Amino acid sequence: MTKPDIRDFTRQELARAMVSLGEKGSRIDRIFNFLHRKGAESFDAMAGVQEELKAKLSSRYSMAPAPAVEKLVSKLDGTIKLLFTFQDGAKAESVLLFNKKTVSACISSQSGCACGCTFCATGGLGLKRDLKPSEIVAQFAACRREAGRALDSVVFMGMGEPFMNWANVKSAILILSDNKGYNFPQSGITVSTVGVVPVIRELADSHLTIRLAVSLITADDKQRLELAPVSAKYPLREVIGAARYYADRTKKAVLFEYIFFDGLNDTPQHAEKLLARIKDVKCKVNLIMYNPNPAGNNLKPGNIEKAKEFQKILVDAGIRTHLRREKGSDIAAACGQLAAGLEIPKPA
Numbered sequence: 001m002t003k004p005d006i007r008d009f010t011r012q013e014l015a016r017a018m019v020s021l022g023e024k025g026s027r028i029d030r031i032f033n034f035l036h037r038k039g040a041e042s043f044d045a046m047a048g049v050q051e052e053l054k055a056k057l058s059s060r061y062s063m064a065p066a067p068a069v070e071k072l073v074s075k076l077d078g079t080i081k082l083l084f085t086f087q088d089g090a091k092a093e094s095v096l097l098f099n100k101k102t103v104s105a106c107i108s109s110q111s112g113c114a115c116g117c118t119f120c121a122t123g124g125l126g127l128k129r130d131l132k133p134s135e136i137v138a139q140f141a142a143c144r145r146e147a148g149r150a151l152d153s154v155v156f157m158g159m160g161e162p163f164m165n166w167a168n169v170k171s172a173i174l175i176l177s178d179n180k181g182y183n184f185p186q187s188g189i190t191v192s193t194v195g196v197v198p199v200i201r202e203l204a205d206s207h208l209t210i211r212l213a214v215s216l217i218t219a220d221d222k223q224r225l226e227l228a229p230v231s232a233k234y235p236l237r238e239v240i241g242a243a244r245y246y247a248d249r250t251k252k253a254v255l256f257e258y259i260f261f262d263g264l265n266d267t268p269q270h271a272e273k274l275l276a277r278i279k280d281v282k283c284k285v286n287l288i289m290y291n292p293n294p295a296g297n298n299l300k301p302g303n304i305e306k307a308k309e310f311q312k313i314l315v316d317a318g319i320r321t322h323l324r325r326e327k328g329s330d331i332a333a334a335c336g337q338l339a340a341g342l343e344i345p346k347p348a
């Protein structure tokens with residue numbers, strides 16, 4: 001039988017596991033600290049921990065070897081993409097984005113994705129598998145090492161739909177934010193969903209203080225159904241309803257993401273349509289140009305002048321917006337381009 005990986009445990013889970021071995025108190029925090037602050041890669045690497053305790057732990061639990069990591073650097077803007085290959089061959093990517101004074105890590109929650117959004121390279125791959133908490137945390141640790149400094153923010157906008165692997169993503173967030181571990185503030189973590197309504201509501205009712213981003217993509221139901229098949233289960237009205245519930249419960253603004261496709265959803269009428277849907281939600285809107293990728297069939301990126309006109313309509317109505325400049329497009333690191341070097345089957 002495969003032994004559970006001890007790095008998948010939150011501190012509470014580790015405490016339960018160690019209490020069942022007759023351990024307690026400061027020893028629990030010490031082991032957690034070795035795993036999630038000092039980055040111990042084996043039980044033997046826990047210098048100073050009693051041999052008897054290490055033997056007990058290793059008889060019950062495993063520690064998977066660190067993933068292989070390959071690195072690509074954008075010649076356009078210095079964005080860094082890291083490709084992780086885990087023990088079983090599953091792959092995922094993280095992206096390090098450098099702004100004037102800040103550095104942000106965009107990390108993956110799944111290898112591939114089952115949602116099948118037609119504009120997204122990850123969706124073109126289908127779901128390979130969920131990532132474990134330790135594999136999500138390993139991406140954070142590698143990004144931090146690569147940045148050579150503390151990260152300012154972490155966004156779950158890499159490969160996968162985080163709310164379809166929520167139990168593992170939540171554990172990873174609890175590990176990252178634990179003050180005996182990495183101690184990364186939850187307020188610096190944003191989870192982006194294509195609109196998994198029940199989990200948006202669960203997050204609203206939870207004690208987590210992370211931020212929520214909802215990828216609306218477009219404000220038209222028919223278009224959205226074509227671009228994001230998950231809309232058949234979670235229509236826009238319900239997605240925005242859940243986002244409103246989150247904003248009301250948490251008093252935090254929701255970040256809505258709108259993607260510009262040339263000739264599809266980029267006119268002033270589309271801006272009015274979006275406005276009508278979100279005007280009573282405490283929110284900010286990120287306007288993102290579609291980034292071409294092999295999954296995107298006939299889709300084309302929007303036009304910047306039209307996007308500015310669109311933005312003005314939202315701003316005039318009092319909505320905070322940001323017209324996002326995409327980074328890392330020369331290394332396929334921009335939004336919607338992550339495919340972990342795997343071949344994307346041609347769209348039908």
Ligand code: SF4
Nearest residue numbers: 113115117120123160
């Ligand atoms: S956009 Fe997000 S939810 Fe949609 S297929 Fe891509 S990774 Fe999955």
